[in-house]
Amino acid sequence: MSYLPSETRYNSIPYNRCGKSGVMLPAISLGLWNNFGGEDAIENQRNMLRRAFDLGITHFDLANNYGPPPGSAEENFGQILEKDFRSYRDELIISTKAGFKMWDGPYGDWGSKKYLISSLDQSLKRMNLDYVDIFYHHRPDPDTPLEETMGALDQIVRQGKALYVGISNYNAEETKRAISILKEQGTPFIIHQAAYSMLNRWVEDGLTDVLEREGAGCIAFVPLAQGLLTNKYLTGIPSDSRAAKEHIPFLNEKDISNDVLQKVKQLNEIAQQREQSLAQMALVWVLQEKSVVSALIGASKVSQIEENVKALENPQFSKNEIETINAILK
């Protein structure tokens, strides 16, 4: 059946300007790292993407290696795009990345121009797109000169294969250098994709200051700590959760320590007092940090996306709530 998006799709989510660029990002974006690969049911993927768009989520984030197997999330996304979203391409911000191992040999990893240019060409083919809206270098490469990596990003924009470029997982110092090189080359840097959640606050230690000074935005990935910042692990590991899935190696039983659970329980109480779920509170919390324009969530079910978007109905924190949360997170 052909898909007609909801006519009210622009009524529920605020769109935030990404730094000093022209790009507006939805306060909540959807990433396809897990649950969108070759081992996951495509109908569920399709339902999640449709519902997300119906709710106003206009930004979908991918990477060359998302799957498993690597590349399959882009392939699946390309198929769904063809069926459901082709007429809405201009209403979407689609991003992809390269920087982690993608193919064998010396040219399928890290940050050389050889790798980035050919990887983006492969991504565009898999998704059947002429261009992506944002292309990221996925992680810093200690061995390739930053001038070469940023030169590749500059070339990609000039070729029209990406409209904007960004970086991910660079620290504050590396980010400063990358921005300065891109400025010299004449391609503006607009966005940093950084891990940020109540349980991982490293960006507050300099990175968001740099981004704010430079007029760039931050999109916060893993804002729910892969599901830890929800109430799902409070009484054990549900069989349909990420921690229980063998084909997803990124969250395991050992990550759900007593120490983390103690914090999560206390945070859950504050969320209840706010009449929000813990997931909802965790999402609006990251959006308070300066320069953070969007919380980049993952999901395994439509209902999670619906719950998460509702977070935006109660985005403010009292001074007292912030102090209590800080004390728990110390």
Ligand SMILES: NC(=O)c1ccc[n+]([C@@H]2O[C@H](COP(=O)([O-])OP(=O)(O)OC[C@H]3O[C@@H](n4cnc5c(N)ncnc54)[C@H](OP(=O)(O)O)[C@@H]3O)[C@@H](O)[C@H]2O)c1
């Ligand atoms: N740049 C990078 O290096 C990098 C690295 C990692 C991720 N990312 C990006 O960030 C995106 C998000 O990562 P993530 O999936 O780890 O983010 P996350 O939002 O922290 O975790 C998502 C997981 O939390 C659970 N969840 C979500 N909403 C829930 C709710 N309302 N109630 C209960 N559980 C809920 C689901 O787990 P279950 O599956 O257990 O249901 C879901 O798969 C990725 O898709 C990717 O685009 C980027």
